[in-house]
Amino acid sequence: MRLRHAIGICALAGLFAVSLQSGAQAAPSCEPEKLAAKYPKLAGKKLIIGQDGESAPFSHRDPKDFNHLIGLDADLARATFACIGVPIEFKTGAWSGLIPAAMSGQVDLMWDTLLYTPERAKKMDFVAYMKSATAIIVPKGNPKKIKTVADMCGLTGTANLGTTQEAMLREGSEKCIAAGKKPIEIVTSTDMPASLRLVQNSRADAALTNKFVGDIMAASTPTIEVAGGIVTNALIAVGTAKGNDDLINAIFDALSVLQANGEMKKIYDANKVDYDLVIPPDILTQ
Amino acid sequence: MGSEAVQSILETLSYSVSGFLLQGALTAIEIAVIAIAAGVVLGLGLALMRLSTFKLVSGFAWFYIWFMRGTPVLLQLVFLYDALPPLGLKLDSFTTAVLGFTLNEAAFCAEIIRGGIISVDRRQTVAAAALGMARFLTLRRIILPQAMRAILPALANQSISVIKGTAVASVIFVNELTFRSQQIVGQNFKFFTVFAAAGLIYLVMTSAVAALQRYLEQRFNPEIEHKRAVTPVPDEAPEAMDWRTLIAAKAPAVSSDLAFVTCHDVRKSYGPREILRGVDLKVQRGEVVVVMGPSGSGKSTLLRLINHLEHVDGGEILVDGKHVGYESHTDGRLEPVRNLAGARAEARIGMVFQSFNLFEHLTALENVAEAPVQVYRQDEAAARAHGARLLAAVGLGRHLDHLPHRLSGGQQQRVAIARALAVSPKLMLFDEPTSALDPELVGEVLTAIRHMAEAGMTMIVVTHEVRFAREVADRIVFMDEGVIVEQGTPAEVLDRPTQERTQRFLRLIERPATP
Numbered sequence: 001m002r003l004r005h006a007i008g009i010c011a012l013a014g015l016f017a018v019s020l021q022s023g024a025q026a027a028p029s030c031e032p033e034k035l036a037a038k039y040p041k042l043a044g045k046k047l048i049i050g051q052d053g054e055s056a057p058f059s060h061r062d063p064k065d066f067n068h069l070i071g072l073d074a075d076l077a078r079a080t081f082a083c084i085g086v087p088i089e090f091k092t093g094a095w096s097g098l099i100p101a102a103m104s105g106q107v108d109l110m111w112d113t114l115l116y117t118p119e120r121a122k123k124m125d126f127v128a129y130m131k132s133a134t135a136i137i138v139p140k141g142n143p144k145k146i147k148t149v150a151d152m153c154g155l156t157g158t159a160n161l162g163t164t165q166e167a168m169l170r171e172g173s174e175k176c177i178a179a180g181k182k183p184i185e186i187v188t189s190t191d192m193p194a195s196l197r198l199v200q201n202s203r204a205d206a207a208l209t210n211k212f213v214g215d216i217m218a219a220s221t222p223t224i225e226v227a228g229g230i231v232t233n234a235l236i237a238v239g240t241a242k243g244n245d246d247l248i249n250a251i252f253d254a255l256s257v258l259q260a261n262g263e264m265k266k267i268y269d270a271n272k273v274d275y276d277l278v279i280p281p282d283i284l285t286q
Numbered sequence: 287m288g289s290e291a292v293q294s295i296l297e298t299l300s301y302s303v304s305g306f307l308l309q310g311a312l313t314a315i316e317i318a319v320i321a322i323a324a325g326v327v328l329g330l331g332l333a334l335m336r337l338s339t340f341k342l343v344s345g346f347a348w349f350y351i352w353f354m355r356g357t358p359v360l361l362q363l364v365f366l367y368d369a370l371p372p373l374g375l376k377l378d379s380f381t382t383a384v385l386g387f388t389l390n391e392a393a394f395c396a397e398i399i400r401g402g403i404i405s406v407d408r409r410q411t412v413a414a415a416a417l418g419m420a421r422f423l424t425l426r427r428i429i430l431p432q433a434m435r436a437i438l439p440a441l442a443n444q445s446i447s448v449i450k451g452t453a454v455a456s457v458i459f460v461n462e463l464t465f466r467s468q469q470i471v472g473q474n475f476k477f478f479t480v481f482a483a484a485g486l487i488y489l490v491m492t493s494a495v496a497a498l499q500r501y502l503e504q505r506f507n508p509e510i511e512h513k514r515a516v517t518p519v520p521d522e523a524p525e526a527m528d529w530r531t532l533i534a535a536k537a538p539a540v541s542s543d544l545a546f547v548t549c550h551d552v553r554k555s556y557g558p559r560e561i562l563r564g565v566d567l568k569v570q571r572g573e574v575v576v577v578m579g580p581s582g583s584g585k586s587t588l589l590r591l592i593n594h595l596e597h598v599d600g601g602e603i604l605v606d607g608k609h610v611g612y613e614s615h616t617d618g619r620l621e622p623v624r625n626l627a628g629a630r631a632e633a634r635i636g637m638v639f640q641s642f643n644l645f646e647h648l649t650a651l652e653n654v655a656e657a658p659v660q661v662y663r664q665d666e667a668a669a670r671a672h673g674a675r676l677l678a679a680v681g682l683g684r685h686l687d688h689l690p691h692r693l694s695g696g697q698q699q700r701v702a703i704a705r706a707l708a709v710s711p712k713l714m715l716f717d718e719p720t721s722a723l724d725p726e727l728v729g730e731v732l733t734a735i736r737h738m739a740e741a742g743m744t745m746i747v748v749t750h751e752v753r754f755a756r757e758v759a760d761r762i763v764f765m766d767e768g769v770i771v772e773q774g775t776p777a778e779v780l781d782r783p784t785q786e787r788t789q790r791f792l793r794l795i796e797r798p799a800t801p
Contacts, residue, residue, distance in 0.1 A: 050459070054472020061473045066306035066466075091379075092469065097364065097457030104368035106376070106459075193471045220475050 028257050032085025038253075039084070041246040046087045049077050050107035053092035054191060056216040057271045058113045072212075072271040077111045079263055083254040095191070096162075099124075102239055108247065109240050113210060115164055116237040116284050125244065126237035126284040127251045130277045134165055135214025137199055137207040138227040144205050147228045150175065154182035155205040158195045161188040164234050165208035192217070199224055212273045231277070237284065248283055255281040294479055301470070301483030310466035311487045317383045317455065317462070318448040324384075325391025326441070332396035333403060334425075347396065354393035360454045362386050367458040383455040387448055398440040402433030413643035415595055417657035417709065418631025427660060431647050434506035442499035446492045463487060508647040508689050519674045519683035529741035532679055533707050546571040546606060546744050547592065547713065553600035554587055561587045563768035564601065569713075569746060574739045576755040576776075577748045579765035580791055585748040588765075589715045592746070593635040597622055605633055606712060631661050633713075636706030640718040642698040644690040650677055650701045651686040654708045662709060669708070676704040680734045696727030703734050714738065716747040732758075750795050756780055764788045 036043040051059040053069055062068040069090050081088045091107055102110040103123050116126045138146050144155055149172035157172075159165035166188055173184040187204055189195045192213055198204035200223055209217075211229050218226045240247055258264040259278065268275040301307060335347035354362075363386040366377060377385065406429050414424040453464035461469075467484035471477045504510055545568035554562040562584045569575050577585045590596045592603055594611040602609065602620060611629035612620040623629055644653050654673035658664040674686055680700040682693075690698055699719055706714060716735065720728040732754045739745060739758045749755060755762055755776055762779040764771045764787075772785045783789045 052472075053469045056473055061306075061469050063473060066304070066470060066473075091459045092461055092465075093379075093459035094456040094465065097367075097459065100364055100368040101459065104371045106367055106371060191468060191472070193468070193475060193477055196475065197477065217475060 028253065028260065030083035030085075030254065030257055032083065035085035039246040039250045041244075042084065042086050042250060045108075046089060047081065047108040047247075048091050048106075049088050050091050050093060050098045050101055050110045051112045052095040052098065052191075053090075054193070055113060055210070055213055057212050057273060058210070059111075072267065072273050073111050073113060075267045075271065076258075076264070077109075079258055079267060080251060080254045083257055084250045086250075095160075099239075103241055105241050108244070109238060111238050113236055114239050116235045116239075118286065120239065121284055121286050123242065124239045125242055125248050126235075126239050127248060127255065128235035128237035128279065128282045128284055129255050130236045130279060131231060132164060132234045132236050133211035133229055133231045133274070133277060134168060134208055135211040135218075135229050136227045137196065137209060137214050137217065137224055138205065139199060139202070140223050140225050142225065142227050146206050148230070149184075149208075152176075152184045152206060153179070154184075156185040156187060156203070157206050157208060158187045158189055158198045158204040159208040160192060160195060161190060164232065165210075168208060168230075168232075196221065196224070212271075215272070235279070235282070235284075242285075248285075252281050252283050294482075297476070297479040298482040298486065301467075301480055302486045304483070306470070307463060307466055307483060307487060310461060310463035311491060313380075313460060314449055314452040314462040315491060317380070317387055317452045317460070318445065320384050321387035321391045321448055322395075322441075322445050324388040325395045326399070328388070328392035329395025329397075329399050332392060333400035336396065336400055337403065351393040351396055354390050355397075359386060359390050359451065360457060362390065363455060363458050379455070379459040382458050383452065383460045386455075387452070391444065391448060394444055395441065398437055398444065399433070401440070402435075402437035403429055405436040406432045407646075409639070409641060409643045410645060412595060413639065413645070415627065415630065416593060416635075416637040416639075417705070418627055418633075418661045419657065420625075420627035423627075423660055427656065428645055431506060432508075432645075435503070438499055438503050438506065442495055445495050449491055449495070450488060506647075509691065518686060519678040529679065529737045532675065533710070533738060533741055533743060544607065545569060546573070547746070548604040549588070549592070549601070550603070551601035552588070552591060552598055552603060554584075554591060554596070555599055561768055562591070565765075565768070565770055567763065567770065569744060572742045572744055573760045574743075574745045574747065574758055575761050575763055576759035577746060577763045577765060578750065578755065578779075578791070579771075580794075582767075583765040584768045585765055586717050589637070589717050589746060589748060592713075593633065593637055593715060594622075594626065594630060595637075605635065608633070610635070631709075634709055634711045635713045635715060636709060636711030637715045638699070638702050638706050638717065638719045640721050642690070642695070642702045642722070644698055644701055644705070646690050649687045649689055650682060650693070650704075653690070653701055654705045657705070657709050673704065673708055676707050677701065679737075680704050681730065694727060695723045696730045699723065699727075699731045700734055703731070703738075707738070712744065714743055714745045716745065716749065718748050718750070720749065720751060752780060752792070752796060764791070766791070 031038065051069060051073060053059055053061060057071050058073040059069060059071045062070045069092070074090065077088060093101065095112070098107070098110045098112055101107045115132060116128050136146055138144065146152055149168055152172060153176035157169045159169055166186070169184055169186045173186065177183050187198060189198065192209050195207040195209060196217055199207045206227065214226050218224055238251055255264070259280065264278065265275050268278065332347045332350060335343045338344045363382060366386050367379070367382045370377065410428055410432065411424055414428050419428070452460065452462045455462060456465035463484055467480050470480045547567070547569035549565050549567040552562050552565040565588060577588070579585050591598050592605065609620060610633045611623050611626045613623050615621055645656065648656060651670060651673050654676060655666070655669040658669035658672070659666050674683070677683060677686055680703055682697060682700055685693060685697060690701070693701065719735065720731050723731065728751070732751065735747065736758055759776050761773060762776050763773040764779055766787045771787050772779060772783065779788065780792065783792060
């Protein structure tokens with residue numbers, strides 16, 4: 001209870017600081033030089049950002065230099081913290097290790113196409129900034145004529161373990177059963193390239209993945225195609241351990257600025273991700 | 287099609303020399319090398335703890351191994367990395383991986399090393415103890431070098447597993463080889479060529495382990511003759527040898543009443559089985575006592591109590607007026623001392639076993655020089671020179687650099703005699719020294735013992751060789767069922783035994799006509 005109190009007071013103080021700022025200036029803009037005054041807890045820090053580094057176009061290796069991370073998430077993180085005025089360092093690890101690391105503070109932030117869920121919000125705080133979209137990947141020519149998850153009854157579908165896409169397959173399977181059809185056979189994999197291989201080798205009829213990951217895969221793999229896309233209401237967000245209010249507020253402010261000044265759209269265009277999915281930043285703590 | 291295959295191979299090769307992947311390989315090697323090196327050291331400690339007779343110590347080691355082997359290393363890593371920061375201990379990725387794998391390897395290495403240790407014949411330890419070698423000296427010089435043959439293949443397997451197993455450390459942000467190859471695949475989806483390249487790099491790394499394993503296995507293989515330059519010494523005719531100076535035996539004390547060895551009411555049981563039921567025996571300085579009796583009569587046990595290879599349950603044994611490795615408590619009770627090996631070394635009691643018990647990984651000369659150098663801290667060159675003279679005296683001057691497995695039983699037993707003599711013993715114990723030998727090899731061993739007897743060595747010999755006993759023994763002691771049944775000169779005991787049990791035994795062993 002006492003901790004929650006303290007967080008509340010911090011949040012209030014943060015809001016007060018923000019309102020002071022907005023009162024002083026007409027249009028919000030990046031003020032990296034005022035870091036210490038606006039977000040005192042971030043002053044003098046270098047933030048560690050966790051990414052998986054193998055999900056094009058969000059976080060992946062630069063083909064010209066594998067030691068360099070590029071992609072929407074990497075570019076957005078760089079722009080956001082340049083705006084805030086805090087130096088950052090990317091740390092790459094397996095996706096399954098990112099959430100525990102963010103919760104324990106081993107990384108300050110997870111910025112890796114992370115979906116907000118109320119369950120996750122019990123352990124982490126989020127700033128959401130876009131809606132998620134899912135692609136259905138099938139072999140070239142779409143032999144099983146799949147357009148939506150509803151077409152997959154009795155077929156084999158794959159998605160990464162623990163993702164919304166897996167949940168969509170499970171939900172679709174329930175509907176198949178309810179409609180008196182055969183359920184979807186679900187195979188989960190540890191990373192997207194593994195899902196892709198299941199489709200290529202006819203071990204799965206379709207793979208569900210993030211729409212833009214799917215687009216990139218289809219573009220570089222001649223044996224597959226994207227059969228259909230589904231925009232969902234699930235929100236993609238930046239996540240951090242509870243109690244980093246200065247950080248949450250700073251990200252919220254910076255994303256607002258980047259949306260207002262058009263820089264965010266440039267980053268989306270450069271990475272060929274649909275800017276229409278972007279929503280005004282939203283702090284989600286429960 | 288052909289050109290596509292060539293293209294794939296070229297691409298694989300170019301990935302396999304990419305700095306990005308090689309950096310990951312280096313990370314994997316660094317973690318594996320530290321984890322295995324530290325794991326072996328900790329594992330040795332754990333293995334010894336598991337072999338300890340203290341329940342608490344062995345129980346702790348058992349629990350540790352049970353836990354670490356029983357839980358996935360992936361979960362251990364995540365725990366170390368993500369569960370400790372709230373407690374104020376925030377380890378970085380590399381440190382966590384090294385720590386996690388080390389703790390894990392310690393458990394696996396412990397069992398590998400323990401397996402090696404228990405694969406070495408226990409009689410090697412008994413032989414070392416009889417030479418006054420302490421526990422850790424025995425472990426370092428005798429047990430571990432022989433255990434290596436069993437340890438090395440398993441340890442190489444383990445090392446290779448760790449190199450490949452570092453891949454799971456990607457959950458704690460360690461960017462090793464597999465993770466880095468997945469990262470490239472995530473960008474260009476060329477999984478075939480990228481994973482093939484990673485596989486190639488793994489093969490190179492594991493081949494290095496295999497090469498090291500081969501080298502070490504040859505190094506610790508006693509069956510491969512090593513270049514140990516030793517000049518053979520000509521065997522000297524026994525008549526020409528001055529055995530008296532060679533074994534530094536003291537002349538029999540002039541009519542001293544004080545016995546050199548005194549056993550008083552000695553009792554010993556193994557569990558409920560009583561082996562010795564009150565043995566009284568006195569051996570004078572320079573006397574040769576032959577102990578005979580049916581198997582199970584307690585003869586060997588009596589010898590093992592005299593040089594304190596085992597504790598007495600009751601009564602006492604004095605050698606040269608002193609207890610070997612016992613101290614008197616205030617209430618008069620005798621308690622074994624802590625430094626039993628030191629007490630055995632100080633007592634200088636040589637022992638020769640039925641099964642020779644030579645150190646299998648050491649040459650004849652190394653066997654003989656081991657205790658003088660390692661226990662008595664003699665100059666190595668001097669010890670080797672003396673050892674060579676002793677081996678020449680038992681007729682093995684040409685076999686100094688031979689390993690035990692290349693010697694006949696009779697030759698091995700003569701090496702064992704030279705080894706016992708090398709520590710300048712004041713008393714020699716022989717436990718059926720010819721029982722494991724073919725009949726034609728018995729003579730050469732008995733000749734060596736006879737020379738020692740003639741030179742004035744105090745000796746207790748357990749044997750069934752009646753003719754030898756008749757020639758060499760000053761006194762014959764006949765034992766049965768844990769007590770001395772009768773004793774006297776060879777003529778008294780062998781020709782006119784008064785006890786029925788002695789008569790029956792002598793009839794039994796003399797039935798096959800002795801030449």
